[in-house]
Amino acid sequence: MLIRRETPADLAAVRAVTIASSHKPNEEEPVEVILRDALRRGENWIPALSLVAESDDGAIIGHALCTWGRIGSARVPNLSLLGVHPDHRRCGFGTALVHATLAAADALDTPMVVVLGDPDFYGRFDFRPSTDFGIVGEEPAWEHLFQIRILAAYDPSVTGEFIYPEPFGSI
Secondary structure (H helix, E strand, C coil): CEEEEEHHHHHHHHHHHHHCCCCCCCCCCCHHHHHHHHHHHHEEEEEEEEEEEEECCCCCEEEEEEEEECCEEEEEEEEEEEEEEHHHCCCCCCHHHHHHHHHHHHHHCCCEEEEEEHHHHHHHHEEEEEEHHHEEECCCHHHHHEEEECCCCCCCCEEEEEECCCCCCCC
């Protein structure tokens, strides 16, 4: 397995993984594909935090994409999308993508990474409820799913509401 930065040559394969790993893979254009394309076109997309997982034969079987959100004046990466092809789940690709994303974000001197996702999965990477850090998400109903992973540049004064970048909320 190889985790590396996404390149333009990967786009078709990443799209296929996004479709296969979506909640409704039989739709022609699942919402995850629409969101991914819109995020990549936006000014808050972080190319250094768009990663792919390659199998030993070079096939793209997973991806992660981050965008900049903000808490007050602090820019904070959001692990916006994570997907692994269903045929390769529970083989460590998702875990490797999250670890690589956290390491790359840490190398960018970001204070933390935020995610909206399953606490059982993300808790394995030391993500904790955002409220532990005085941070809230835009949607109170999702509070238990909104989590923070602090990094080496963590600043406890970064508190308040996390604001998602566009196009979140419009798709």
